[in-house]
Amino acid sequence: MTRPAGRPAGRPAGRTAGRPEGGRAGRPRGRLRRTLLAGLVAAAVVLPVSAAASPDVPAPAPVAFAEHTALPDRYAGNRANLAEAARMAQDAGRTGRAAKLRAMGADGTARFLAFDGRGKGRAVEVLGDLETADRVAVLVPGSDTTLDTYQRFRAGAVALQQRLQAEHPRSAVVAWLGYDTPGTVSTTVLTADRADAAAAELGPFLVRLGQAAAPHARLSLLCHSYGSVVCARTGTGPQVTDIALFGSPGTGAGSAAELPTGARVWAGRGGADWIGHVPHVRLGGIGFGTDPVDPAFGARPFDAGPGGHSDYLKPGTASLDSLTRIALATAAPTTPEVPRA
Known part of the structure; x- marks a missing residue:
C-alpha cells in the first residue's frame, strides 16, 4: 500500500456538548469514520481518472x-506468453x-x-532453483501491485533472494x-473481499509449491501490507x-x-x-481490527528497523535481515520498540 494523500485526522480539540467524558468506545469509531470518509472522497476523484487512463490491456490467455x-x-x-503480451500491448498503443x-x-x-x-495482470516468478531449494520464501504483495508496478515488487524479491543465497545456497x-x-x-482496500478471493488461490498454490520444491522443503509466507490480510485468511499445511x-x-x-x-506467526512494523x-x-466488514504488532495479538515480534512502508526489503535494512532469518527458520523473537498510532 502506498501512502494515501493524508493521514487520518487526529482527535478534535473540543467535545460535543453532552458527550460523556469517558466515551472511549466512540473515539476509535469516530476516527475510523473520518479515515473512511477521506478515502472515499479521494476515491471519487481518483478512480474515474484512473479507469479512463488504464483500460484493459489486450494480451493472450x-x-x-x-x-x-x-x-x-x-x-x-x-x-513465450510474456513476449506475445508485450507485442500485443505495443500494437494496441500501450507502449508503457x-x-x-x-x-x-x-x-x-x-x-x-x-x-x-x-x-492489471498476474505473475508468479521464481528466483533461485526451486527444485533444489529446501527453504522457499513466498512474498505476497499489498495494494497497487500490478504488472505496471511489478519491477518495484520484484526488486524486493531480488534483495531477499540475494540475502538468502549468501547464508543458505x-x-x-x-x-x-x-x-x-x-x-x-x-473502497476495496477497506474490506477483506479481495483477500478472501486471493486466499482461495494461495492455499492450493502452496500445496503445489511444496510438491515442486525439494523434498522436506520448508516454506515461509512473507506478507506485506494488504498482503498480510491475504495470508491471514490462507489455510496452510x-x-x-x-x-x-x-x-x-x-x-x-x-x-x-x-x-x-x-x-509461527511474526509481526513487525518500521x-x-x-x-x-x-x-x-x-466495524462490520470494514477495517481489520487488532494491530498484529500489539502484544495482545500474540505474534512473535521481529525488528523492522526505522524504515517506512516501502522499505522492508531494501538492502542493508534491519527488516530485511529479520525477514531473511524468518525465511531460514533461524529467527528468535525480539522486543523492538513498537510504533503506536
Missing part, C-alpha cells in the same frame, strides 16, 4: 499446462505496458510459474502476484513453518491463534511506517 508439466517447460511457455513487459523478460531466463498479461524466493490487488485509494506480517493494516482476526495455520497511524478497529 494464460498458457494452460498439464498438472505435472516440468518446470523448464512451464518457464518456457510463460516466457509493453516496455514493462519487455523488462520482465529482458534476459530471456525469467522463471514464471504463472503469467497473465490481461488487465539451497533457497528460493517466489514473488506471488497471484491476485487482483486493491487500489490504495479505493505443515510445510509452511513461518508467516511474517509487516506493514500490516490488521488481519481481521483478534489474535494470531485465530489464523488458519499451525505456522518506525516510520505511516500505517501505524491507521485506526486498527473493525
